[in-house]
Amino acid sequence: MRIVLLFGLLSIALAGCQEPTSDAVAEPDGAQLYAQHCAACHGDNGAGGVGVPLNLAAFQYGVSDEFLKLTIQHGRPGRVMPAFSELGEAEVDALVEHLRSWAPGKPVIPANGHIDGNPQRGKALYAQHCASCHGSQGEGGEGTGVTFSRPRDLPIIAPALNNDGFLAAATDQLIKAAVVNGREGTPMTSFREQGLSDTQINDIVSYVRSFENQPDPNPVGNPDDEPLTIAYDSPYSVEETVKALERAAVGRNFRIIRTQTLEDGLFPEPEQNPNQVIVYFCNFDLVNRALAIDPRVGLFLPCRVTVVEQEDGVKVMSINPKRLAYLFNNAELNRLCDEMVKTYSNIIEEATF
Ligand code: HEC
Ligand code: HEC
Known part of the structure; x- marks a missing residue:
């Protein structure tokens, strides 16, 4: 009895994150889908909250539509961001279009292409330049919680890079773009401006990609x-x-x-x-x-x-x-x-x- 009641309370607490969409209509409404599924965590206008901001120009220009789609579909297992596998293609497209309305303009990511760096050298560079924020194993910043656990002076958490959902969505070029350009308006700075060479950045990208070969850090439990x-x-x-x-x-x-x-x-x-x-x-x-x-x-x-x-x-x-x-x-x-x-x-x- 008590468990049943708790489930009830929880579904209320989680409503908005988990609720399946109502009857599929001909033209899914991206703004409405966003309000229903995303705003609780990413803010009404994408300014961020529990989730990272989605409305920053630097973010929008640095990611492809495909990355946004795959992120919505796969989520980030173990990192709060749910997988919206119940949404259809048209609904996901409508969501992406809505996200894009915040930063008009074309994303600038080089065409997909494998980056052939040296992951061994990348590992050392990663430990030196990235681990302090993204974790020594790419596990992401601490404080995935709703409110208190995240330091107030770090409103934007460093995402997990060893995450299956992230690695499935991000191409090598997208990872490289994030490191080269940074994400202005967030703690993620441009490592080109920090003086890293193209070769060094390629090495880091190959190292981040190699997280894929490691055991899933957050297997989705049943x-x-x-x-x-x-x-x-x-x-x-x-x-x-x-x-x-x-x-x-x-x-x-x-x-x-x-x-x-x-x-x-x-x-x-x-x-x-x-x-x-x-x-x-x-x-x-x-x-x-x-x-x-x-x-x-x-x-x-x-x-x-x-x-x-x-x-x-x-x-x-x-x-x-x-x-x-x-x-x-x-x-x-x-x-x-x-x-x-x-x-x-x-x-x-x-x-x-
Ligand atoms: C000072 C903390 C900090 C450091 C150091 C840092 N990052 Fe970040 N990184 C962040 C934050 C915060 C974000 C989220 C930015 C956003 O909201 O768009 C981020 C975003 C990223 C992203 C995009 C992830 C995503 O989900 O879109 C990648 C890739 C990345 N960082 C790689 C690196 C690499 C590689 C290094 C080292 C060369 C590095 N970062 C160093 C804080 C940091
Ligand atoms: C329960 C909270 C929650 C909900 C609901 C949620 N997100 Fe997220 N989202 C997050 C968190 C937290 C992250 C960062 C993951 C990390 O730190 O590794 C994230 C990351 C993302 C990213 C990657 C950002 C980047 O810098 O690469 C995108 C895109 C995104 N969410 C879009 C959405 C969309 C669209 C919806 C609604 C369909 C949604 N999210 C619903 C919490 C949420």
Whole structure:
């Protein structure tokens, strides 16, 4: 029941990002599609927000229509930007046309063509010139979250370059154009102006391209593979299990908030079933880190464990935050939820050992 309710809340929270378009009309309206699917993250006029700005001339001139189309279709797995695979060709074209209306003029990217640099030399140059913003493995800047995690003085996050979605959309020439010209109005500067030679830039492009051969850093997990709850059997009575849980939680720097029966508030105390208990406990460090990545996770953080006596013994259960975290397409959040599940499992295992 609770999970169903949470799904409901989440779909409301995520509406606008995920909702499929209404009946396909003859002429898809790009502005309307943008308002429906993109504005929440990229801003009403493409000025940026959770997502990078899309209305800057330097960006628009540096990317092809094909890049925009493929980016919309593939998204950026694990980097918040969803894949809009449910949109048809005509809708994606209408979206691209709408994005283009912000910076009239022709993009200036050389025709497609493979760039034959030396990735070994490129690796060293990348470490020197790019890693500080784009991450040592091309994983992108930290702070993919909605609000707090991104430093205020860095409103535009450095995109992940080792991302399958990015690499599928970007040609060698497009990557080179970004490095040669930079993106005026963002922290991405022109490396030609910084003094890098054409050969050096080609080497860097080949290195970035070589990320393709590495294992996918953010494999798209299937939420259905994740159980909704973490559940354990306890060999003890409900009362003993609750005591043991409280001890184990405190031992791992969790604070016990309260312990109550499941029916607390529904019935007067003497009528409440004492063999259905919820222990609320919290580790503020974990919670704050998760909220910093995305405040919406507040809707489904576990923070409580339920102990119930059933016919076949005492069960201890907690919501599995990984299941719902998948909806956010945020690798940082997935990693933290993974850590959270391990911590919760350790506490429950210790208490039921
Ligand atoms: C000071 C931080 C910083 C440094 C250093 C930096 N970048 Fe960037 N880079 C950014 C930001 C921010 C963006 C996003 C710009 C935008 O919104 O259009 C970006 C965009 C890009 C893009 C386009 C990505 C996309 O999704 O369209 C590429 C490619 C790129 N950078 C490669 C590099 C390479 C290669 C280097 C080193 C030679 C480098 N960058 C150095 C911050 C940086
Ligand atoms: C849930 C938030 C979210 C939504 C919704 C979203 N985006 Fe994004 N988008 C992002 C983020 C975040 C990035 C940067 C990815 C990174 O940091 O690696 C991005 C990147 C992009 C890029 C690449 C920009 C560049 O510099 O290369 C394009 C193009 C883009 N989005 C277009 C769209 C369009 C069009 C829509 C609607 C159909 C859309 N996005 C919906 C969050 C979002």
